[in-house]
Amino acid sequence: xxxxxxxxxxxxxxxxxxxxxxxxxxxxxxxxxxxxxxxxxxxxxxxxxxxxxxxxxxxxxxxxxxxxxxxxxxxxxxxxxxxxxxxxxxxxxxxxxxxxxxxxxxxxxxxxxxxxxxxxxxxxxxxxxxxxxxxxxxxxxxxxxxxxxxxxxxxxxxxxxxxxxxxxxxxxxxxxxxxxxxxxxxxxxxxxxxxxxxxxxxxxxxxxxxxxxxxxxxxxxxxxxxxxxxxxxxxxxxxxxxxxxxxxxxxxxxxxxxxxxxxxxxxxxxxxxxxxxxxxxxxxxxxxxxxxxxxxxxxxxxxxxxxxxxxxxxxxxxxxxxxxxxxxxxxxxxxxxxxxxxxxxxxxxxxxxxxxxxxxxxxxxxxxxxxxxxxxxxxxxxxxxxxxxxxxxxxxxxxxxxxxxxxxxxxxxxxxxxxxxxxxxxxxx
RNA sequence: GGAAGGGUGGCAGAGCGGACUAAUGCGCACGCCUCGAAAGCGUGUGAGGUGAAAGCCUCCGGGGGUUCGAAUCCCCCCCCUUCCGCCA
Numbered sequence: 001x002x003x004x005x006x007x008x009x010x011x012x013x014x015x016x017x018x019x020x021x022x023x024x025x026x027x028x029x030x031x032x033x034x035x036x037x038x039x040x041x042x043x044x045x046x047x048x049x050x051x052x053x054x055x056x057x058x059x060x061x062x063x064x065x066x067x068x069x070x071x072x073x074x075x076x077x078x079x080x081x082x083x084x085x086x087x088x089x090x091x092x093x094x095x096x097x098x099x100x101x102x103x104x105x106x107x108x109x110x111x112x113x114x115x116x117x118x119x120x121x122x123x124x125x126x127x128x129x130x131x132x133x134x135x136x137x138x139x140x141x142x143x144x145x146x147x148x149x150x151x152x153x154x155x156x157x158x159x160x161x162x163x164x165x166x167x168x169x170x171x172x173x174x175x176x177x178x179x180x181x182x183x184x185x186x187x188x189x190x191x192x193x194x195x196x197x198x199x200x201x202x203x204x205x206x207x208x209x210x211x212x213x214x215x216x217x218x219x220x221x222x223x224x225x226x227x228x229x230x231x232x233x234x235x236x237x238x239x240x241x242x243x244x245x246x247x248x249x250x251x252x253x254x255x256x257x258x259x260x261x262x263x264x265x266x267x268x269x270x271x272x273x274x275x276x277x278x279x280x281x282x283x284x285x286x287x288x289x290x291x292x293x294x295x296x297x298x299x300x301x302x303x304x305x306x307x308x309x310x311x312x313x314x315x316x317x318x319x320x321x322x323x324x325x326x327x328x329x330x331x332x333x334x335x336x337x338x339x340x341x342x343x344x345x346x347x348x349x350x351x352x353x354x355x356x357x358x359x360x361x362x363x364x365x366x367x368x369x370x371x372x373x374x375x376x377x378x379x380x381x382x383x384x385x386x387x388x389x390x391x392x393x394x395x396x397x398x399x400x401x402x403x404x405x406x407x408x409x410x411x412x413x414x415x416x417x418x419x420x421x422x423x424x425x426x427x428x429x
Numbered sequence: 430g431g432a433a434g435g436g437u438g439g440c441a442g443a444g445c446g447g448a449c450u451a452a453u454g455c456g457c458a459c460g461c462c463u464c465g466a467a468a469g470c471g472u473g474u475g476a477g478g479u480g481a482a483a484g485c486c487u488c489c490g491g492g493g494g495u496u497c498g499a500a501u502c503c504c505c506c507c508c509c510u511u512c513c514g515c516c517a
Contacts, residue, residue, distance in 0.1 A: 043479065046486040053486090056498035060447040075497040082497080246439085246476085369476095371439095378476080 020326035045088035108361040111335035117325025136344040144396040145276030180418030185286035193257035198237035209366035211332035230263035234287035253292040283392035345400030355386030
């Protein structure tokens with residue numbers, strides 16, 4: 001959530017900032033009006049409450065003095081006030097809920113540094129790696145689902161048999177590659193990030209804290225019987241680890257990493273990129289996550305992007321970094337860099353990481369604060385998250401990039417320790 | 430799943446219908462003392478909302494109820510501990 005006080009006190013600036021994301025200024029005016037209404041109704045209710053408390057004290061005093069008649073009269077007055085209080089409370093609560101439900105779907109304020117633009121076409125390519133684009137041979141122009149099927153690494157048909165389409169099933173070296181990638185990434189960040197293995201089914205509140213609910217309910221798997229949600233990213237449980245808590249400044253930045261399965265219904269993208277591993281309902285991902293002070297956030301964000309890039313460089317995959325424009329940044333983020341890997345078999349740039357600085361947007365939802373060493377009360381932390389790569393698409397890019405003339409696949413040397421020393425997947429026959 | 434006991438401020442822990450404005454201890458901050466420190470003594474120490482301020486209101490796991498008045502009584506739910514059952 002953004003700070004309602006900012007909306008109240010600096011309405012025009014908020015309209016301008018959210019206007020960059022396509023929010024209608026009239027919506028903000030409506031919110032401001034509703035907020036004013038909420039505050040006045042809270043005031044009216046609290047006045048009556050104060051009256052009731054005062055009367056109750058007098059009743060107690062009258063009882064002690066044995067003045068039953070006076071106690072009765074006061075009780076009667078308080079009963080009437082109680083009725084009014086209930087009515088006023090219903091009104092106040094209702095209006096407050098309306099304000100909150102608007103705030104919950106209102107996106108974060110974009111960073112001033114984020115480029116202008118309305119959609120994906122306006123994103124800016126910040127840099128590419130390697131500087132000189134590689135040249136790919138014909139043997140690399142084979143899509144990973146064909147390579148995977150031929151070498152017995154990937155069996156999409158059997159995955160669909162078990163769970164429906166877009167649920168991959170890896171086999172043999174293909175399965176081991178997924179495991180290797182996860183270990184590789186977690187080990188790579190062990191120097192600065194605490195490894196977490198969180199639950200992957202979470203409460204509604206946990207999903208609301210990151211911004212995945214209520215707005216994107218259609219994208220999430222929900223287990224109705226137990227009212228639990230399957231996480232779309234480890235960012236969800238990691239954000240809520242300190243939900244409702246107040247951290248010490250000395251604890252920050254607090255860095256966490258987790259490898260989990262991620263579940264996405266992909267409701268809005270039916271029919272698009274459905275081949276192979278381009279878009280799947282379940283995939284593995286290693287996430288980097290940090291809570292920081294506002295001052296630390298920019299450096300933390302940069303460092304996180306560098307770490308994601310480091311993984312791609314270590315794997316030898318061609319990629320580019322996109323600075324997302326205001327119109328394309330996700331709900332909770334103020335600024336986001338996407339990493340896209342080039343996959344020669346499908347001849348596409350595949351998004352494999354999204355590194356976001358969410359300022360205090362999620363922290364306000366989740367009520368996560370810290371006590372500054374200098375100064376007054378607790379303030380909201382900033383949250384940052386980034387994929388230390390999503391392995392389904394990396395898997396695809398590795399298999400396509402590594403395909404040799406003879407049909408075999410050569411995997412990066414850095415993975416050798418995780419693959420039992422063997423980085424070659426032989427062609428059949 | 431069954432039984433019992435619990436969930437109170439940063440922590441420990443008392444309170445079990447009206448002075449709760451939540452005791453007390455620890456911790457923390459400041460002061461006194463000291464060459465300096467420890468000890469000791471003193472003072473102060475939760476969060477949120479609203480308001481120019483004084484103040485007012487909310488929060489004792491969550492929700493609902495009883496009452497003039499609820500941390501305290503009743504109902505439902507969640508979580509923790511122990512025991513039993515079941516289970517990878």
